[in-house]
Amino acid sequence: MSRxxxxxxxxxxxxMLVTAxxxxxxxxxxQSPADTAPPFPPxxxxxxxxGWRLHLNCNGSPDGSQPTxxxxxxxxxxxxxxxxxxxxxxxxxxxxxxxRAGDGWSELGPHPRTMHQIxxxxxxxxxxxxxxxxxxxxxxxxxxxxxxxxxAMYPSEVAGMVLVEAGADNPLRMLGDGRVVHAxxxxxxxxxxxxxxxxxxxxxxxxxxALSQMKAGADDASAHANPGSRSRLPPEAxxxxxxxxxxxxxxxxxxxxxxxxxxxxLRTERLKSEHPLGDLPLVILTRGIAEENGPxxxxxxxxxxxxxxxxxxLSRKGEQVIAKKGGHHIQLDEPELVIATIRRVVAAARK
Numbered sequence: 001m002s003r004x005x006x007x008x009x010x011x012x013x014x015x016m017l018v019t020a021x022x023x024x025x026x027x028x029x030x031q032s033p034a035d036t037a038p039p040f041p042p043x044x045x046x047x048x049x050x051g052w053r054l055h056l057n058c059n060g061s062p063d064g065s066q067p068t069x070x071x072x073x074x075x076x077x078x079x080x081x082x083x084x085x086x087x088x089x090x091x092x093x094x095x096x097x098x099x100r101a102g103d104g105w106s107e108l109g110p111h112p113r114t115m116h117q118i119x120x121x122x123x124x125x126x127x128x129x130x131x132x133x134x135x136x137x138x139x140x141x142x143x144x145x146x147x148x149x150x151x152a153m154y155p156s157e158v159a160g161m162v163l164v165e166a167g168a169d170n171p172l173r174m175l176g177d178g179r180v181v182h183a184x185x186x187x188x189x190x191x192x193x194x195x196x197x198x199x200x201x202x203x204x205x206x207x208x209x210a211l212s213q214m215k216a217g218a219d220d221a222s223a224h225a226n227p228g229s230r231s232r233l234p235p236e237a238x239x240x241x242x243x244x245x246x247x248x249x250x251x252x253x254x255x256x257x258x259x260x261x262x263x264x265x266l267r268t269e270r271l272k273s274e275h276p277l278g279d280l281p282l283v284i285l286t287r288g289i290a291e292e293n294g295p296x297x298x299x300x301x302x303x304x305x306x307x308x309x310x311x312x313x314l315s316r317k318g319e320q321v322i323a324k325k326g327g328h329h330i331q332l333d334e335p336e337l338v339i340a341t342i343r344r345v346v347a348a349a350r351k
Contacts, residue, residue: 039239042105044079044098049124052200055079055105056098056129059090066350067134067159069342070126071097074141074165075254078104078244080237081140081230084335085342093346096131098122101200102253104244110196113255115262119150120195123157133157136281136345138338140164140331144311148266151277159349160281162341165328168307169267184267186260193258201252214248222246229332270314277315281348283341284312288324289333317348 044057057079062068069089071082079097089095100118101109109121126135135158139147144166151158170182203211225242226233233241244250256262270276286308292300305322312318321341326333 036243038105039243040236044096044105045129046105046107047125047129049109049121049128050197052101052107052109054098054101054107054109054121054125056096056125056131057086058094058096058129058131059086060092060094062094062132066093066346067136068131069093069095069136069138069346070122070147071095072122072137072139072143072146073097073100074143076245076250077140077143078106080104080233080240081329082331083234083237084232085331085338088335088339089342092343093136094131096126098125100253102249104240108201108249108252110199111201111252111255112193112257113253114192114195114258115146115149115256116153116192117195118146119153120197122146122150123154134159134349136160136162136342136349138162138164138342139166141328142167145263145266148314149262151280152266152269158280160345161277162283162285162338162345163308163311164285164330164338165287166284166308166311167263168304169263169270169310171263183260183263187264188261190258190261192261192265203248206252211248214251217251218246218248221250229327229329232332270310275314275316275318277318279317280315281345282312282315282318283345284308284318284320285326285330285338285341286320286322287327287330288322289327291328 042055042057044055046053047056071079071086073079073081078099082097086095086097099106101107101113101121110117126133133154133156137147137150137158137160139145139161141164144163147161147163148166151161170184172180173183173186174180206214222242222245225245226238230238230241286305290297290301292304305320308320312320321337323330323334323337326337331338
């Protein structure tokens with residue numbers, strides 16, 4: 001059986017890092033200095049959300065008659081991934097991209113990096129920055145889970161959603177020994193840790209062996225920072241990606257030991273009713289170019305489309321659109337399609 005590792009491994013992290021970073025007992029109150037400065041200043045602003053600062057980049061004039069668009073990147077990605085989409089959206093709406101804690105220009109936040117923690121931080125970021133709801137949330141890949149969780153936690157703030165190649169409710173995961181299982185098989189019923197409002201992680205908190213492993217992985221990742229569709233990014237965005245992936249903070253930003261439990265929670269909520277989002281404007285963008293390989297590639301792609309059809313049914317107004325020229329990064333392969341889709345959802349949310 002052949003599997004596409006980037007789709008399967010996704011957010012599965014090295015067990016050593018998970019263990020090391022979830023057993024920390026040191027109380028942290030300060031941010032460690034950056035190893036090197038980024039290649040250029042942040043295009044947006046850094047906003048303190050509780051002792052650590054997150055980068056928020058907004059364009060377009062606020063318009064009280066329509067929602068603000070919030071762009072949420074996939075795992076391992078950050079605000080520059082929207083470089084081909086954000087300027088187009090800014091022509092008709094207020095639009096913001098941001099960097100999750102530890103990625104892009106943002107500082108490290110508290111650990112573990114649960115989805116609930118990330119959503120809380122985004123909510124706090126928007127509030128402290130003076131960006132007001134309602135929002136149209138746009139989530140790519142892993143970001144699809146985050147915007148769904150945001151809607152579940154703050155439903156009155158969300159006027160519509162666009163899910164771009166979003167993660168399925170019960171995705172496949174490849175383990176270190178090569179076995180492929182569903183995320184639900186990994187769930188143990190562990191409680192999701194409460195959100196932390198202070199004490200960001202410091203470099204000195206991390207056991208030396210785990211830190212060495214993260215730094216070694218960063219060297220390799222940086223050498224292959226812009227494969228495939230990412231070569232379409234502007235040169236400055238590619239430079240920024242290479243810098244970000246060269247830092248151990250990028251690995252630390254992804255440690256979530258309860259991901260499977262959080263995915264189980266999303267799935268449970270979805271199954272409670274036929275259309276849990278009611279009439280919320282919702283569009284699912286699904287790749288048209290296969291990213292699987294091997295003898296079972298066609299079956300895997302069919303399963304992928306079915307998974308997205310399930311997501312479209314979250315809303316009675318849900319719609320699935322196939323990006324005929326797009327792979328997993330539709331926002332890079334077909335940015336105009338993503339822009340047009342966001343425009344449609346913004347217009348529907350105004351009615």
